[in-house]
Amino acid sequence: MIPLFDSLLFDLMLVILIGILSQWIAWKFRMPAIVIMSVAGLLVGPIFGLINPQESMGDLFGPIITFAVAIILFEGSLNLDFKEIKEFSKPIGRIVTIGAFIAWIAGSLAAHYLAGLSFAVAFIIGGLFIVTGPTVILPLLRQAKLKPRPAAILKWEGIVVDPFGALLAVFAFEFIKFLNSEVTLKALLLFFAASVFAVLIGWVAARIIGNAFERGSIPEFLKAPILFVVVISVFVLSDEIMHETGLLAVTAMGITMANMHLTTLHDVRQFKENISVLLVSGIFVMLTASLDPHILIEIFKPNIILYVLAMLFIVRPLSIWLSTIGTDMSIREKILVGWIAPRGIVALTVSGYFATILLDSGYKDAEILTALTFALVFFTVVVHGFSIGFIAKKLNLTTTDESGVLIVSGTRFAAELAKSVKDTGNEVLLIDQSWAGLSHARKLGLSSYVGDILSEQIEYHLDLTPYRYMLAMTKRDTYNAHICADFAPDLGHEHLFQTAFHVGKDVDSFNITGGQKLFSPAISIYDLDERMNAGHVIRKTTITKQYSYTQYLRERDDKSILLFILRVDGTIEFFTSEVELRAVAGDIIVALTSPAKTIERVKERLEVGNGNKPIPYEKIEERFSEVEKAVKPAIPGDAPLSAQ
Template structure:
């Protein structure tokens, strides 16, 4: 297979696995792992080392660097908030303890020599942002435990790689004539240079972007090139120090308050999804059948000991006597998936140790892949149930965020709350939220697009956004800004007032989807003033959707809730589901309700 076909196959499998995982509500990382194994060692369709040759390792290295940089871009210090203490402990205390315990498990359970175990134990500090991100997206954790796992994964990635470098250099002292002073000097220079390069690159990007030295259309290309240069420059001085440089660079930019930071982050987030899926499939497909067949009871025992002993003990010691609640400690303790970085770095150091005369280091790649596969499969299916058991999910049922305090949103919110769906109404004007407060609805006084809302609200509890203020331009801004985060298919707004003048008309590509009958703010408010109300009806075999339309010819369906509790907002061209047990939410004239009640009396 030629390299072009190999790249196309990997891309199709990666994106296809992510899409299928979304459709089936399964962990994407699990399907990517299975896809890589099937096309690689199982059926032999793709052998990346043959198809891509010497390009494979550089491709993986660059992809990992970009993934870590994008991860650093998400680490805004304000988002750390009350999780700061836990993150510091997991990195500063948990790093060395995890290194020691992992190395001990590898030696006493896995049977590796201390030389190989110490190097691989350092790498095992890494918990894998490439795996954590899709798991958090699927599990919908509350903000603080999600921040703990995300920050630990991204910060510990370069720490684990550098720990492996340190252990490897110490092994070289034992095996060669190198002195301790030379090793310490090389490591210190590499870490210092990587830190300085990361800070300098981050500062340079922030300064040039904020000063207007780089045109808008060139910002993303300049950013990518800067990441590659920073990574290559430091990595050539000390292997794996480039990971530290790009992570620091990303964190610096994330905290520089650049106006275009959100757009850059979203673009690279899309690129990272492609890179994560591609690299994961490449590494899985690159496993040989011999490696898979060499896994035995000792391999399984090592993975089990890491999951049930090394990881929990590390986390519980690190977070002891901290302000982190016990439920969050247990969740973090039993959630330590490993991913692309572990496999890539372990394979690299395994080869170097073998060249240095440590023969049992050849088993490192096998153990690394077994650990990744075991933790991915386990945590992929266990994280969400465990979080639900500990009460750490944002919500069992995704709710609705209503932007704009008015009678229409309040009445809609009251019905959603009555149906046990999470609902929140946001408005910058406190007086607009008076009826919502009196109705006992959750409210947020402030701009939903503000940085304060981003850090104070747990938006993971909400899956649907409906912009329903009296300002069409603001509704459009809300829908456009929140669409990348919630998904454009989940963002709606009341229809905009049409204008004959092109001067006042907003581009149709902006904004959210229409809902209900596609009416404007003033049209729905006029209905509320005329005595309309929100009502829900459960469809059955005796009372079908057709019966509902015959009974309520003027009714306007707004949403339906399937038998499994899934809320679906309806638009002008969307037909409600005609299935038994479906709950239909609609706007109806109140006089219709009264006439029916009088007839029954």
């Protein structure tokens, strides 16, 4: 078909628009983004013929893909911190080493005997297909809510193996050329020497740019652009010295920077993520839109279908079961991990890169690489994406009944609320963007993490699956609302909360919707912190048949704030201004009460202990601190939470 507009500018615009729109649709409807982008690219490309990026871009198509792959690999390698790898359990270490090797050999044999590729092309592409990739694994883990152990195995396998799949393909390519006598031993040794030099270039560049960041030699507004330019420069310089070593150089640069533990690296993370999302979206649409219609037909050829089935049901389970012999992985965990291995965008983009190189080198069977990769990527993402939840539940590897609470804030009230949640036996974690902001959490011995909850990188370092509720309680109301909007597809609106908007003379009025407004009555984080500083305390009251919820509401202090209910089964329900909760016998009400009410309770208890004789108010104030912790409650179940 004739393209809609014979314009390179229009094609670029449509590619970016479709890529980002696909990402948004995937986020909105909780679907794998790669599936949406695949369908969109096929519709505008080979099916309706609206665009063909490869034809319109001409000689620019290859370099654009190459640059994108280099940046994507650099971004992925930035997450490979050796300090975290040292903490791996035995199964993870085995899977990313022995398991990856078995997957390479078995996958290569399957590509040769089933897909019909030559040994050379099969072993090259087999190295690439060991990758799973965090870009597809992490959304699946959120969706399935796996238990921490299998989730950690799948997550870190994707992160560790992802940067090395392309490098394994590069080394296999050079070694195959040597075996076919296309290059001499001297040339092969020269390639390995150039590879070592590429690693050195990446290491030196990382050290220079990292130290410049730390010393403040580069202004804030130039950090991200300079890093971007240095990555491209390292890639091109290394590739010009020896072809195919550029990917190794940028990967070495990323790993080096990851292990320098730069305090300023998070400053450029937002820009890096934005670039990565744009590139991944755009490149994937470019590749699928450039597919020839006959490639779509090839996908359904028996040899390609057999290859995909072999990768799903033989190669992956075999690599997991053999590599984890002698480890403490259970049979259920082996079944799940042996089934879940979706290939992602990196596999398709890098395979397109190698398809061009192999065809230029005279390997004619490389023509089906794109069809083969697309079939493997599409089928694994769809099949694994829609089966992980069902299989995990059948294997009892999900955490569906958790009441963990993730609090995005570091204020004093947030820390005290987190402490009250922890005292109920539920998981709790506080996240704030600054170390200093979490000082209250550290004083109370609470789990905390420094970072931006809206950053994609948060999922590389934290397992968010144990947390059913998210409380956005920062002092930036719009930020709280954005957090709730961003996590709505994952957690659901009923599990997202934010403190009431703070409106004052220094705050511009705004119209924005977010999560449910926390507590009853709804109150801003500013007011909550003020009350904590004024001496208000978090108390809990047990509802009994003799002391009903109605009686509790009638007798409670007018200034008290209802926080949450701890149900008999151990789950938590937060009070909001939108839903009215009811407590029954056995439930515990947790509320923020005024010091006057607390002193009144202490007075009642002391009078009971003193034969109901009045006690001077001054004596109560003097003894308040120690008595409140020591005396048993006079009203059924009523006591400071810290006393339990």
